[in-house]
Amino acid sequence: DTGVSQNPRHKITKRGQNVTFRCDPISEHNRLYWYRQTLGQGPEFLTYFQNEAQLEKSRLLSDRFSAERPKGSFSTLEIQRTEQGDSAMYLCASSAGQGVETQYFGPGTRLLVL
């Protein structure tokens, strides 16, 4: 299967700890997106990359959040000093980056901050 993969699938951490999630997009997809989804809501945009360049960040992305895509392939999303309000599903998606876009989502990483 060459779809979008995310690791870990689940993460439980204590408040104040740092966590890092990884996303491997579909190979040759230029664009990579991060979303956050809470129960009963649709995904909320956090940030996206065109190759290795981070082109946009949502105001939802506080200073405690940082994302990278160093070689234009996989991406990491780090949350520092986690808070209980960070508990959510973190979704990654990728797209080809040409014209009208369909985004292909990974299975998500579910984060629970205790």
Add this chain to the structure above:
Amino acid sequence: SQKIEQNSEALNIQEGKTATLTCNYTNYSPAYLQWYRQDPGRGPVFLLLIRENEKEKRKERLKVTFDTTLKQSLFHITASQPADSATYLCALETAGNKLTFGGGTRVLVKP
């Protein structure tokens, strides 16, 4: 303010009937609109895309309409099956190829 609204109440429907879901938006002028399906604990899966100059799009038992005057899209599942039970999300293209999602509508098809 910009809003995308989907019926937050679950839609319960009998197998074989047509399910119709609504997506209304305000203060957007999207070039296209997409519908995704999401199963519990999984990421959304793309179903259909409809452009602003298209009135209707079909794919197998699915049909989407897009009325830019009413700022509304309707999503129909005909001859519904229990396997169609899921949450359905509409998403608008906004600036920079970004997708903005509605809250989703859960559909439950009863045999």
